[in-house]
Amino acid sequence: MAFTAQFFTADTHFGHQLMLKDRPFASTDEMDRALIDNWNAVVKDHDIVWHLGDFSYHDEARTASIFSQLKGRKRLVLGNHDLANDGSVRRSLASLAWDQPPSFYAETKQEGERVILHHYAMRVWAASHHASWHFYGHSHGRLSNHGRSRDVGVDCADVGFAPCSFWHLTSDMLDDEVFA
Template identity: 60%
Template sequence: MSFTQKFYTADTHFGHQLMLADVATARPFPHVQAMDEALIDNWNAVVRPNDLVYHLGDFAFGLADAARVRHIFERLNGRKRLILGNHDFIKQGVVHPAIAGLGWDAAPSPLVETNDEGERVVLCHYALRTWPGVRKGAWHFYGHNHGALPGVGRSRDVGVDCPDTGFAPCTFKQLTAAMRHDPIVVAEDPEFAP
C-alpha cells in the first residue's frame, strides 16, 4: 500500500499525568484526558488515512491498560511506524506487549532510515552526535528530550513538546524549513577524518 505524505512526531506520552506537572515540559492541559484528546485531534487534523507517521518513541504511558492504548492508537489517522523509546519497553530489550501488539506498519525498531523530499533521514528516539550519512548531508530526527535539547547541524527534536510542532505530527518540509541553510556539523572524532 502506498502512502500520500510522511509525518514525524515523538513523545506523545498518551495517558501520562507527569506531562502536565513536570516544570520543564509541562503541557498546557487541565487534565490528562484533555491532553490525550487534543493530541488525537491535532494528529487527525493533519494526517490523512493513507499518510505515514513515524513516531519516534514514547507513544503511551500506563501500558497495563492495553485496551486504552489500543483505543487511542486506532483513533489516530494514517499508517504508523514506531521507533522505540524508553517508555515503550516492559524491561530492557523487551517491547511492552501493549505496544508490540498494535497495528504498526512495520515491526518497531530502535533506528530507522528513510528518504523524504529526496533527502536521507535517520530516525532515533535519542539524539545522536553522529549518524549515518552525516558528512553527506543526512538529516537526523529524534525525540526523548521534550524540546529541551537543541539540534546541531541537520538534527532536531520532532517531539510534540517542541514549540514549532503545535502538539502534532509535522512534515519534513515543516521540520527543516528553518534549518535548510545551516552548515553540516560533524562531532569531532579523530576516527572520522574527512
Template identity: 50%
Template sequence: MPFVRKFYTSDTHFGHTNILTMQPRKFATIEDHDAFLIEKWNSVVGDDDIVYHLGDFAMALHERADRVRWIFSRLRGRKFLVLGNHDVDKHGNPHATVLSLPWEAPPTGFRFTDDGGRRVILAHYAQRSWQHQQKGSVHFFGHSHGHLLGEGLSRDVGVDMPDTDYTPRTFEELTKNWRLK
C-alpha cells in the same frame, strides 16, 4: 491512490498523567491531553499518510492497555514506531501492548527513510553523529522535550516543541528554517 505524505512526531505520552507536571503541558487532565493530541494528529494526517513516531507513544501500558489500543485505533495514517524508553519493559524489550498494536512494521530502535531529497535517520535519542551525516543526511529525534538543541542537520520533533504544536509535522515543516542545498 491519493498522494501520500510523511509526518514525524515523538513523545505523545498518551495516558501519562505525570507528563502534565513533569513536562508542563497545558491540560487539566490526561483525558483532555489525549483527546487534544488525537484531534491535532487527525487534523493533518490522512488515512494513507505515513507517520513516524519516534518513541514514548504511551504510558501505563499494563494498566491501561485497552485505552492505548483505543487511542491507536483513533489515529489516522500508517504508523511506524521507533522505540522510546517508555515503550519498553524494564529489560529493554518492547512492551507487549506496544507489540500488540497494528504498526506498519515491527517497532525498532532506529529507522531510516528518504524525504525532501535526503536520507533521514530516525531515533528516539539524539545522536551527535549519525549515518550518512557527512553526506547531508538529516537526524530527527525525540526524548529531550526541547531541552537538547539539535546540532547540524538534527532536531527534536517532539509534540512539545514550540513549532510542532502537538501536531505531527512534515519534513518541509521541520526543516523550513534550515539551509538545505
C-alpha cells in the same frame, strides 16, 4: 493511488500524568484528546506517521483505543517508555497494528534527502558527513537544533502538539552547520 505524505512526531506519552507538569492540559484525558485531534487534523488515512518513541503510558485497552483513533499508517521507533523492564516491547504496544514492526532505528527518504530516525539525539549519525538529516525525540524540546539534527517531539514550540512534515521541520534549519 492517493499521494502519501510522511509525518514525524515523538513523545506523545498518552496517559502519562507527569507530562501535565509541562503541558497546558488539566488532565491526561484532555491531553490525550488534544493530541488525537491535532494528529488527525494533519494526517490522512493513507499517510505515514513516524513516531520516534514514548507513545503511550496507558494499559493495553486504552492504548489500543487511542491507536485506533489515530489516522495514518503508524510506524514506531522505540523509546525508553516503550520498553518493559526486561527490554522487550511493552505488551500494550507490541500487539498494535503498526505499519511495520517497531524498531530502535529507522531511515526514510524525504524530498530526495536521507533521514535517520532514532528516539535519542546523536552528535553524529549515518551519513551525517554527507548531509543526511537526523530526527529524534526524548528531549521534550529542551535541546536546540544541531546542524541537520532536531527534536520532533510534541513538546517542541514549533510543532503545535501534532505530527509535522519534513518541510515544516527543516525549513528554518541552517545548512551552513552541516558537516563537510
